[in-house]
Amino acid sequence: MMLTQITRTLAVAGLVCGLASPTFADTITVTDTLNRQIEVPETANRILLGFYFEDFFAVGGPNAYDRVVGISKDTWAGWRALQWQAYTEAVPRIAELTDVGEVEAGTFSLETALSLRPDVAILAAWQYNALGDGVSRLEAAGIPVVILDYNAQEVDKHVISTLALGAILGEPERAQELADLYSSAHADVVERVAKATQEPAVYVELGRKGAGEIDNSYGDTMWGALIEAAGGRNIAMGQVARWGPLSPEYVLAQNPDVILLAGSGWQGRDQAVLMGPGIEPAFTHERMRPYLDRPGWDQLAAVENGAVHAIYHGGARTLYDFAFFQYLAKTLHPELFEDVDPQANLDAFFEEYMPIRFSGTYMTQLP
Structure with a gap:
């Protein structure tokens, strides 16, 4: 047991x-x-x-x-x-x-x-x-x-x-304030996404192992579920039950419009996509670039159009995950979120509610 x-x-x-x-x-x-x-x-x-x-x-x-x-x-x-x-x-x-x-x-x-x-x-x-x-x-x-x-x-x-x-x-008043903030931010994304006319295809992969080894994608949970809610078509849906790797051939055949790498602050992983407190964007980008060298990736729509992003895996199930929901939705439907700044909203959350100020990389697009 x-x-x-x-x-x-x-x-x-x-x-x-x-x-x-x-x-x-x-x-x-x-x-x-x-x-x-x-x-x-x-x-x-x-x-x-x-x-x-x-x-x-x-x-x-x-x-x-x-x-x-x-x-x-x-x-x-x-x-x-x-x-x-x-x-x-x-x-x-x-x-x-x-x-x-x-x-x-x-x-x-x-x-x-x-x-x-x-x-x-x-x-x-x-x-x-x-x-x-x-x-x-x-x-x-x-x-x-x-x-x-x-x-x-x-x-x-x-x-x-x-x-x-x-x-x-x-702290009932503070808790209610946080609950209202979360609910309203989430509802706003859902309302905007309902107006979307396209459903971009998205491939998400955990960046824990680095580009040399295929890591998990997500089906109906975690980033997979969030992609669908943000108005995207998660290419792993129906291919893995919860999480698991997709074959390179399948990813190439699906030709995703957006690629999302989930990074975190792992220790002892010298090729992982590192993100989180204290990590500079340039360092995260350095860890992202080898993915573009995978066979066939240079022909993917996401790579050709510069739509390769990384997002902080440790924030996927938190009171501030609404900011990542906003980021995904804005990435997929920028015309519907022109007045929404997910990074500024994340900064404001840390400033108002957390004992540490925001410093690090939590969401980024590979230049």
């Missing part, structure tokens, strides 16, 4: 029973993305946070992590290394938080999570599904578990997740 730290020892059951359940003088009711009504302390001073680290900051403000006692470190430091560096430089306390392990890697430790005696545990829906009875063991110890879901890329779940965070962190 994947969760080796949970199933490894029967001592966990004893620990659950041995710890007295937390008692709270005052509670509030929070609705999570599973439509469960969860009783949480009105003031939660000990929070276990599994994922959605930037969204937690956006809702809770610059001092939000003063109330966090444990995190799943590898889902931040391991998956988004440059992002981790940027935030720990701004808020050093984050690096000192107890690591409870990572669910998908099988290193999540229920013993460690329980030993932190959190007032509430906040998990992503995918963590909830993977943990299985680990969640019920947390709840048996008197720890309320609230499930968020920005991964679904659904406006309603973004809103519910944000309002739940606002209630837990005592």
Whole structure:
């Protein structure tokens, strides 16, 4: 079984029973993305946070992590290394938080999570599904578990997740403001795209491995779903269920109008398309150019027309992913978005809500 730290020892059951359940003088009711009504302390001073680290900051403000006692470190430091560096430089306390392990890697430790005696545990829906009875063991110890879901890329779940965070962190007005910002920005894109008369073909590829190896494209999820919503025709739709590589021959035959490379702040990958905090556009462009040397790519419409773009993979399922939605839609239908500046909107989001100022490359077109 994947969760080796949970199933490894029967001592966990004893620990659950041995710890007295937390008692709270005052509670509030929070609705999570599973439509469960969860009783949480009105003031939660000990929070276990599994994922959605930037969204937690956006809702809770610059001092939000003063109330966090444990995190799943590898889902931040391991998956988004440059992002981790940027935030720990701004808020050093984050690096000192107890690591409870990572669910998908099988290193999540229920013993460690329980030993932190959190007032509430906040998990992503995918963590909830993977943990299985680990969640019920947390709840048996008197720890309320609230499930968020920005991964679904659904406006309603973004809103519910944000309002739940606002209630837990005592920031309901700020949370509502963020939810309204997100909803209105998303609705504006949808309204404009409805007027589009063309559906440009788009090929998206994860830029993790560099040009020498074909990496994943996306079907009905992640960038694939966003391309379709932005008024494009995702050439991977129907070819891969969720994600997976497309054959070079198929990509050439489809002759995409736009190519989208998804970059991030990976460590130890000297050919990856690097993007994120602290990365200059010129460096991202340097990593993008070898893709143009792939056999046959010089004949693709996207390459001939200079429509090769890169977008930050780490922002695809966040409270600021509306800016990437705007960028994709404007790339596909520039005439409908002449008055929309996705980069300026992303800058403004960081300026208003995040503890670090925007600095780096999150969306760019290869010159």
